[in-house]
Amino acid sequence: MIQLDNKIANFTNNDIVKTPVQINCENVNIYYGDNHAVKDVNMPIHEKAITALIGPSGCGKSTFIRTINRMNDLIPIARCEGDITYRDINILSKKVDVVQLRKEIGMVFQQPNPFQKSINENIQLPLKFAGVRNRKKLKEITEQCLKEVGLWEEVKDRLDRSATGLSGGQQQRLCIARALALRPKVLLLDEPTSALDPVSTSKIEELLSQLKKDYTIVIVTHNMQQAARIADYTSFFYQGELVEFGLTKDLFTHPEKKSTADYISGRFG
Numbered sequence: 001m002i003q004l005d006n007k008i009a010n011f012t013n014n015d016i017v018k019t020p021v022q023i024n025c026e027n028v029n030i031y032y033g034d035n036h037a038v039k040d041v042n043m044p045i046h047e048k049a050i051t052a053l054i055g056p057s058g059c060g061k062s063t064f065i066r067t068i069n070r071m072n073d074l075i076p077i078a079r080c081e082g083d084i085t086y087r088d089i090n091i092l093s094k095k096v097d098v099v100q101l102r103k104e105i106g107m108v109f110q111q112p113n114p115f116q117k118s119i120n121e122n123i124q125l126p127l128k129f130a131g132v133r134n135r136k137k138l139k140e141i142t143e144q145c146l147k148e149v150g151l152w153e154e155v156k157d158r159l160d161r162s163a164t165g166l167s168g169g170q171q172q173r174l175c176i177a178r179a180l181a182l183r184p185k186v187l188l189l190d191e192p193t194s195a196l197d198p199v200s201t202s203k204i205e206e207l208l209s210q211l212k213k214d215y216t217i218v219i220v221t222h223n224m225q226q227a228a229r230i231a232d233y234t235s236f237f238y239q240g241e242l243v244e245f246g247l248t249k250d251l252f253t254h255p256e257k258k259s260t261a262d263y264i265s266g267r268f269g
């Protein structure tokens with residue numbers, strides 16, 4: 001067993017209950033023009049569990065996670081091949097209704113990006129766009145989502161004020177609440193805490209650990225303690241390849257590949 005920082009070795013989920021695979025990625029290749037950014041990745045994403053993607057800068061983590069809800073469609077030179085199977089559909093197929101897909105697979109980014117509108121509108125605009133018109137229903141869902149992210153007590157008296165007046169950590173929880181409003185099945189988070197202070201970070205970690213009861217979560221993180229603390233499964237990416245995937249505890253304590261061992265023990269990256 002390799003030597004790890006005490007904090008890294010402090011796993012919270014030793015008693016993991018294995019859940020079924022919800023999304024299966026097979027032979028996923030992603031290119032930006034000639035740059036082969038993700039190379040033949042095969043990886044399961046388990047339902048109602050947290051899967052962390054780790055690896056050094058530029059190894060393809062964001063490229064890969066963005067592909068799961070077709071965000072790479074927005075990059076004209078990006079091209080994806082392979083199968084990402086979710087509920088018997090191939091997410092990468094041209095036939096997929098991307099708007100519907102993103103309702104089921106929501107995403108949160110590194111920089112909190114609330115709309116420059118009121119807290120209420122941040123939650124309610126996507127709902128209205130999705131066809132929810134009933135005002136009572138809109139209010140109910142708003143309250144419920146803000147409670148789910150632990151923000152309700154902090155903001156219930158200022159729902160009509162601008163979301164930009166919230167702290168960074170509050171804004172990020174609002175963005176998670178906004179993603180939850182559409183009742184997705186899967187939540188993708190690309191370094192959601194890297195712009196936040198330690199207290200806000202720990203609130204979001206606790207929140208994600210709660211949310212996995214109801215949602216499948218995939219998180220990109222540079223923080224190995226974070227992966228060890230909250231993730232059930234971890235994938236180590238290096239130079240576009242998925243080097244190793246496994247239960248977080250196994251990957252951190254008995255990595256099979258030398259490059260995984262080198263990375264998690266801080267020898268590079």
Ligand SMILES: Nc1ncnc2c1ncn2[C@@H]1O[C@H](COP(=O)(O)OP(=O)(O)OP(=O)(O)O)[C@@H](O)[C@H]1O
Nearest residue numbers: 032035037055056057058059060061062063064075
């Ligand atoms: N929009 C883009 N257009 C062209 N190339 C891109 C684009 N985004 C990423 N790349 C390239 O794809 C490769 C993987 O980048 P990606 O952003 O996925 O890495 P990452 O693991 O998320 O890195 P970081 O930890 O720094 O966020 C890199 O070579 C990068 O330059």
Ligand SMILES: [Mg+2]
Nearest residue numbers: 061062063190
């Ligand atoms: Mg990235």
